[in-house]
Amino acid sequence: MSSHPSPFKSKGGFSRVINAARYSFRGLRAAVRDEAAFRQELLLALILTPIAFWVGQTGAQILALIASLVFVLVVELLNSAIEAVADAISLEENPFIGRAKDLGSAAVLLSLLLAAGLWVVVILNHWHPML
Secondary structure: OOOOOOOOOOOOOHHHHHHHHHHHHHHHHHHHHHOHHHHHHHHHHHHHHHHHHHHOOOHHHHHHHHHHHHHHHHHHHHHHHHHHHHHHHOOOOOHHHHHHHHHHHHHHHHHHHHHHHHHHHHHHHHHOOOO
């Protein structure tokens, strides 16, 4: 491990906040531009967010519904980052890179199942409060 500090590490202060915001928006733009799965999940989130205000009966339910959508997007961003790094390392078949990509994909699947489960429970509770 090198004892030299990374030239890419921020120095702190207000400029760090500005740079961090710039990098974050650059990442979001890249995800929208280059990642089909992220675009699909973002479209789903944009459609479902207003519905959360109709289906959710409390502020906590509305927040949970929207948070589940944001969680899916966050996990998809992390999965895309893993895939980008893996592809930068090698495009040749490698069992460790393949496993990393599969694990990222599994994380996305679990986040989608969690969000779907939450939405189903809240929607059922909307029409049948006894459930």
